[in-house]
Amino acid sequence: MNNNFKMIAKTLFGFEEILAKELRNLGASNVVEGVRNVSFDGDTGFMYKANLCLRTAIKILKPIHSFYVRDEKDLYRKIYDMDWSAYLTADTTFAIDTTVNSENFTHSLYVSQKSKDAIVDKFRDTVGRRPDVDIKFPDVRLNIHIQKNQCNVALDTSGRSLHHRGYRTATNIAPINEVLAAGLLLLSGWDGQCDFLDPMCGSGTFLTEAAMIACKIPANINRKEFAFEKWDDFDEDLFDKIVESSLNKTREFRYKIGGYDKAPSAVRKAQDNISNANLSEYITVERENFFETEKYTEGQLHMVFNPPYGERLNIEMETFYSNIGDTLKQKYPGTDAWLITSNLEALKFVGLRPSRKIKVFNSHLESRLVKYVMYAGSKKAKYNKTIKE
Known part of the structure; x- marks a missing residue:
């Protein structure tokens, strides 16, 4: 039936x-x-x-x-x-x-x-x-x-918006919505098959969502309640079976997920939220200025981050976005770097040609999810190697 x-x-x-x-x-x-x-x-x-x-x-x-x-x-x-x-x-x-x-x-x-x-x-x-x-x-x-x-x-059937995952108890000035973070990760092609880095991690939302995708953990496993649980016909046994079945489909993750932030308070908040999601074994958060770092792995790196837009965080936009481009170009070979910004003018200062631009919205702000491919060695050398093979 x-x-x-x-x-x-x-x-x-x-x-x-x-x-x-x-x-x-x-x-x-x-x-x-x-x-x-x-x-x-x-x-x-x-x-x-x-x-x-x-x-x-x-x-x-x-x-x-x-x-x-x-x-x-x-x-x-x-x-x-x-x-x-x-x-x-x-x-x-x-x-x-x-x-x-x-x-x-x-x-x-x-x-x-x-x-x-x-x-x-x-x-x-x-x-x-x-x-x-x-x-x-x-x-x-x-x-x-x-x-x-x-x-x-x-x-x-849901109640509160499903972006309220249940793990994020501490946030910074400009936190990214959990549903938005998960969607951006999926749009970027993240599937948990290489190392991951969020170099401006804030309260750790990209890191947490990336780990849940990599491990195939149900998005709302940490949520306290759904609206349907208050309905008269709620079948608690059926719900428990679905939770158990969903958890049985999780998988191990053998790569590294890392996050940087130069603010000690952000690092602590990210660590707390990651701990709330029971994902501390998969994610490392360190106090670092991204512009002073370099790639930590020899293999492919998948990077997704949410730099300041100038909306709520006051920064010198031209210098900041220029530093993003210089850091990627000089220190992060073999990296697919994705960033989201609503400041379309600032993207011009990155100084790199994006391979993709996807229109999205961050709250009410029209934004772009932009991809920069940083080749290991020159792009020309990579092309010539492919031809010879």
Whole structure:
């Protein structure tokens, strides 16, 4: 018997393709890429697995109703007419998250309020009591999305955004989102088959996500709670089996993952977060100024880092980015170096020709993930060697 249902995984701009690949690798069916989302089919167990394992998903939504809506009165009536007894009781707390992209609905908070009124009025009229709203820790979190005149209502299976992995307790001034970090690593082609370095590691997010990818550790294994765990039909035994099965697929990592930061406080925070993720045996963090270092391995090195943009950290941009280029060129042969920045002007000062540029967003900032290939020896020599072989 097929117990599959439709779900929607929300993600960041530019990550749709890698999220779709993740879903297919996990075993999802009917995977369809959208804009900042990917829809797919799966059963309850797969819903648990998607929340536990997906690295580039922000939320997993379970759609429950969709309808055409004209105005606020129409919205109220159609939300009211839904059979809410299948999802809530008068003793259930709930919250509503809303996103709108419509000429008729321009304020998401107002849509949430109007929908809340319809739900509590329905319960008051049918059972004489109403459920309470709890914005921080609801039993059920609902998601309403209005695109033009189409309203989609869904259950939020995740709760807090899935970038809250559970291991990061200490951050610096400009921390990178865990989902963004994982997505950038996957876009860079990181698969755990060589040494890895983040030369400006901050609180260690790239390092931790890189180790989890290398070891095939489920992305959210350290998370304390998912929204579906509060549902009346939550199957704890099934969830435990999925956790056990996912952990049985982990693998050993025989290379080195290293991180540098010149701030002692950043080094301590990174070490604490890595320890929280139980990954200290795989990752070494040292207090170093990247511009005074050189490559520590003779083999191939995969480098991913998030240098300051000048948005929240005050630096002399031309000198800083010029030093990045000089350090890579002079001291890091045999390295694929990837960096993300929203300061597109600063990239000109690196003085190296990028082999790839990928448009991404870091929060609200349009950014580029840029790749520099640093050959061992000259590029011409490498080309001539390939021809002779």
